[in-house]
Amino acid sequence: MSIHAVKRSQSHLAWDNSIPPALHVASGDTVTFDCLDASNGQITPASTASTLASLTLTSLDQVNGPVFVAGAEPGDTLRVDVLEVRVAEWGWSAVIPGFGLLADEFPVPALKIWSLPPEDMPVRAEGQGRYAWFDERRGIRIPLRPFAGEMGVAPGKAGAHSTIPPYKTGGNVDTRHLTEGSVLYLPVEVDGALFSIGDGHAAQGDGEVCGTAIETPMKVTVRLTVVKDKPYVKTPHFISRSPHPSDEQFYTTTGVDSDIREATRAAVRHMIEFLETEYGLSRVEAYMLCSVAGDLRMHEVVDMPNYVIGFMLPKSIFTKG
Template structure:
């Protein structure tokens, strides 16, 4: 099968089926993507927090493509095999005013520039305190064009993919997307070095290799489906805080808020540090959704990222 390349500047800022494809490939071909970070190059290792406050939001979350896959027709499924995913040696996380689960509580911009040890697969959140995050590279944005005329923002997820921000779609995983237009018009971007379930990430440029194939026998693919590589969480311990509310979002906010309070008290982090740590390392999970009127959502923090244990 052929191998194709997509350059950093071959990107677009909205989902729109009228955008002309940058290349055409056969089903089963491999495409190598070279993608800038989600800031579209506005944040670099040298910038300060002032750059967060001055971000041009209309330039965020660009995606590279689109790719026209021959034989892909509406009603088909695009099979996206993630062959490899490599980050840069740096990344960033930020509190961006107006964004995030607790955006009404964290009003000031904040920025953390990470040094990524890609050879050994980790990054220190705080080396002095021994808080170390394992790297798990993936692309937050993978999607195909919608049948409706655009433009549609790249910020949210859709039934056709987009900003799915799912940490399990890493190297070795397979993503399945419903095709709504001829050629599928696949695009991707928004590289992440690590992220918790439900959080935001260590943003970073990525180089990814994907194999794109058309499947004709999956009429049940109406939203993104995915198959993970083997996930090994053996011998991991977690500390979990919970939120119990009649609204799932409010239960999630409460669980996150309680974890921030725990990290501030037990690990001597300031609230902004704790908020960022939850985003890149903590997993939000629905634990109880059947006994009305309340939902129980947990924020699970892996103990292995800390050099010392707490009771």
């Protein structure tokens, strides 16, 4: 087994099988990627909400790579073992006009700069590990469970494909469960697979409802292995642990509608109203908190014509009664 590295400068802004590999590795090799945050360095710890107006949107969600894995052929599967994820000591969350589940209701830009604890911060006695304060005065803290929002391989279809959406070959899957110790399986469509990664998140709720998590630069180490006996992997598959303790309790709001998107929007809207009323958050603060800590769940999808979508927020993030 060999260990390799991909630099910050070795990045690209599209999934495109014509992009030359930044690195060639053997199956089973380990690669460490040094990645900027999803803003591609446009947002810094000194940024304010006014910075969002000057963002070059076409530069967002860059990924590092691609890495050519010897022996990978169309029809194979690329196994990605997530060995280590290390984030910076700062991050950001934002409401960016035009992005997010309730974009039409939040047209004004907002930015939160987070202070993230160093990697050597000791684990607390109650076992919660590292966390960042969303609002220390109100006693709201967020457990840090870092992961890469973007992990994927090049599509077989020629041309440049945006890094913003997810695809059957991976990409912006934004799956909070793909933390250290998880295993991701991706369907290979081109020789060498051409794996890339990026979009560091220190924490995120399922659904990432306002369009951002705790975005942060990261260094992530993965092991890339070609698998020949999993032809059923035609979309991303993964093995992971639950992001919550087994005894976790949740505040849950629901949305009910015949349109699944409207049911989802209603579930989030109701949680925002709950947080405004019960915890005194502003509407935009509540929207951001939902995006970094809450989970969307499909509670009922069989009794037509309506869907029931739940929005679950762990009670443990609130440290004051």
